[in-house]
Amino acid sequence: MSRSADIIVALDVTSIADVKRLVEELGDSVNTYKVGMELFYSAGPEAVHMVRSAGKNVFLDLKLHDIPNTVAQGAKALTSLGADFISIHATGGSNMMRETARIVGTAAASQGLTRPKLLAITVLTSIGQTEWQELRFPGDIGDQVVHLAKLAQQAGIDGVVASPQEAGNIRRACGDNFLIVTPGVRPAGSAINDQSRIATPSGAVKAGANYLVIGRPITASANPRAATEAIRQEMEACS
Numbered sequence: 001m002s003r004s005a006d007i008i009v010a011l012d013v014t015s016i017a018d019v020k021r022l023v024e025e026l027g028d029s030v031n032t033y034k035v036g037m038e039l040f041y042s043a044g045p046e047a048v049h050m051v052r053s054a055g056k057n058v059f060l061d062l063k064l065h066d067i068p069n070t071v072a073q074g075a076k077a078l079t080s081l082g083a084d085f086i087s088i089h090a091t092g093g094s095n096m097m098r099e100t101a102r103i104v105g106t107a108a109a110s111q112g113l114t115r116p117k118l119l120a121i122t123v124l125t126s127i128g129q130t131e132w133q134e135l136r137f138p139g140d141i142g143d144q145v146v147h148l149a150k151l152a153q154q155a156g157i158d159g160v161v162a163s164p165q166e167a168g169n170i171r172r173a174c175g176d177n178f179l180i181v182t183p184g185v186r187p188a189g190s191a192i193n194d195q196s197r198i199a200t201p202s203g204a205v206k207a208g209a210n211y212l213v214i215g216r217p218i219t220a221s222a223n224p225r226a227a228t229e230a231i232r233q234e235m236e237a238c239s
């Protein structure tokens with residue numbers, strides 16, 4: 001099913017100066033940015049403040065993965081930074097996801113903040129069939145992604161991060177109100193890099209994604225704004 005979807009640009013850079021340059025250059029063509037490990041470990045919370053002060057939404061993608069108490073308390077600390085989305089690993093288990101949802105809800109309410117949306121990472125989009133088998137995980141990647149999405153939903157998580165190749169089945173299994181965020185998006189002809197389970201922007205939208213996380217096809221482009229606008233046009237043409 002096609003729906004209106006938005007772009008999240010992955011700020012996989014190391015300095016506040018790079019963030020500032022990209023956010024200024026992309027202007028009103030982008031509403032939401034992702035601050036991931038590379039940027040957060042290099043520049044710290046200032047990266048989140050910088051993006052928020054530009055009036056943009058922040059997906060704080062630190063992919064928390066630990067025992068329930070540790071992840072819940074870590075996510076509570078990230079909630080105080082004012083992130084709009086926070087990621088945790090679904091493979092941390094139901095108890096971890098449930099406890100994180102509970103603690104984040106309480107923390108946001110007590111600080112008068114909007115509760116950030118919690119997103120569960122399913123199976124990384126860089127993992128293909130060969131690596132899946134090397135890890136000795138049984139069964140089909142797509143089936144496992146849908147299974148993890150259902151567990152996340154039952155644990156009170158708002159949505160998942162998955163490949164666009166799985167978005168259609170997640171949508172059918174988890175319904176219209178569950179968020180589906182898809183990295184692994186590659187416009188036709190662009191470099192695949194280290195991604196494996198990929199699709200085009202229009203493919204991701206048609207499969208039912210709410211947000212497309214896009215990094216290098218935009219940030220490594222000679223003209224990031226033109227690259228973003230071309231992706232937006234492709235998305236709008238099919239929604």
Ligand SMILES: O=C(O)c1cc(=O)[nH]c(=O)n1[C@@H]1O[C@H](COP(=O)(O)O)[C@@H](O)[C@H]1O
Pocket residue numbers: 010012034036061087121123124125126161162183184185193195213214215216217
């Ligand atoms: O959580 C993510 O955003 C994520 C999950 C996943 O399974 N695959 C994945 O690529 N990502 C992130 O999405 C972004 C993709 O960047 P590009 O491959 O440059 O478009 C990176 O910042 C990754 O950290």
